[in-house]
Amino acid sequence: MNKKIISVAISAALVLTPMSTAFNSYGQENIKEEIKKDEKNLNLTLDDAIQIATENNYILKGLQVDLEAADLSLDRAKHNERKINKGQDKLDDARDILSQINAALSNPLLPPEQKKVLEGQKQKVEEGLKGGEGSMDLAIEDANSVIANKLNIDVDRVLAVNSTTELMTTMADLQNEVTKDGYLIAQKQIGLLTRQKYYEVIKTEKIENLKKIALERATAQYNMAKNAYDAGMKAKDDVLLSQAQVNLMNVDYRKACMNRKNAEIELKKVMNVDLDKNINLVQDFTTTKLEADLEAGLKQGSEKRIEIRKAQAQYLVDKLNFELTSGQYPDNTYQYKEAKIKMEKSKVTIDSAAKEVEASIMQSYESVEATADMLAYTEGVVENAKESLEIAEYRYKEGYGFETTVIKNADLQDMAGTMVEVIAAQERLADIEEKVIEVIFNYNLARDKYLNDIGSY
Secondary structure: OOHHHHHHHHHHHOOOOOOOOEEEEOOOOOOOOOOOEOOOEEEEOHHHHHHHHHHHOHHHHHHHHHHHHHHHHHHHHHHHHHHHHHHHHHHHHHHHHHHHHHHHHOOOOOOHHHHHHHHHHHHHHHHHHHHHHHHHHHHHHHHHHHHHHHOOOOOOOOOOHHHHHHHHHHHHHHHHHHHHHHHHHHHHHHHHHHHHHHHHHHHHHHHHHHHHHHHHHHHHHHHHHHHHHHOOOOOHHHHHHHHHHHHHHHHHHHHHHHHHHHHHHHHHHHHOOOOOOEEEEOOOOEEEOOOOOHHHHHHHHHHHOHHHHHHHHHHHHHHHHHHHHHOOOOOOOHHHHHHHHHHHHHHHHHHHHHHHHHHHHHHHHHHHHHHHHHHHHHOOHHHHHHHHHHHHHHHHHHOOOOOOHHHHHOOOHHHOOOHHHHHHHHHHHHHHHHHHHHHHHHHHHHHHHHHHHOOOO
8 A cells, every 4th residue: 555645545535625576776877788798898788797706706716616626526536545455455354364374284194295385474474464454544644644744734644544534534524515615605705796896897987978968957057047147137146156057067977977988997906807908887787686685595595604504524534533532542541631622612603603604694685675775865956956956047047036945955045046046956866866876886786795695506
């Protein structure tokens, strides 16, 4: 039996690799029907963006190699288990043969010639048995050393052959499961990150468009004030106020353009595509209501979250190690005590991971419910603010001076029917439109994070 090959194979097998219905819609314009990709342009749905990000992500590529390594480690562990067990069977057979030879040699009627032949056979069997037992002992010793190192056990101890192979295969099997879970959750996290960046681009695009419309409204209002002033119908301060509003709207619009471009760069980085590509998102900014069930989510999360599955896998290994160790060492030995402490520590880790997972799911659930309520409150507010602006503009044109809700809220009761009232209504509309987009954006993120936190992958 080749000690070096067995040691290397067992070491590889024992590596525990850690990982890591339409509800509301706002803005249906500019939705593309076809998806075309060329050297300079990317027209993307959300699914396209996630697929590209997944295919190009270096972390996932590395984890794919880890998956292959985990499969290979499990195959090696099973192969070495069969090989060690086969070697043990051969040693047992040799011991049986030696026993039979010794029984024959003890026969006083055995002819001298046969006795001489049997003694020669006995010497060969004993030499072979001695060499085989030595190789087996070294292989098991090496395997135990690797196991102790992976389990972070300091004291020296040697388990029996069956115990060693059982623990070796169990560790490799659990490693395989955890690695696969880790790949799936990493894939989901890349998808979640891509969703966030995709939604961010949509949000900034819509805010940019709103700021552009607000600038156009302010410009139109300035032109109206300027024409009225030139005709001697309005005071010069109306022109100055409206000009200041145009300048401020230009500032807001320029900032919105910057935010949109930066958001596109962030999405390209996540997708790992050329930063000079032009991207056009063909998904509208809609929300799909999630009927979240907290109790079901907590149950699913406790079964599927990678933190818990990793902790459970480690506990199973440490529990098996304790059971095997306690079968060979009494409870007053360091070997027994350290194996027990390791098992108890793993159990605490499971409890800690479960509490963290429970807290994260409950927080995500609260975010989903709260943002869903916020969405309900936004129904119709944009239309109402637009109507309020139209009334303010009409009142300014006609010179009516009675108070409205807008100027009361702005504490501008003396400004009824003036440019100040119009500007207040413009700013109020722009603020409401931006807040609605933020609420939809936050709901989409909260929904996707909740699904991720309950382990929906």
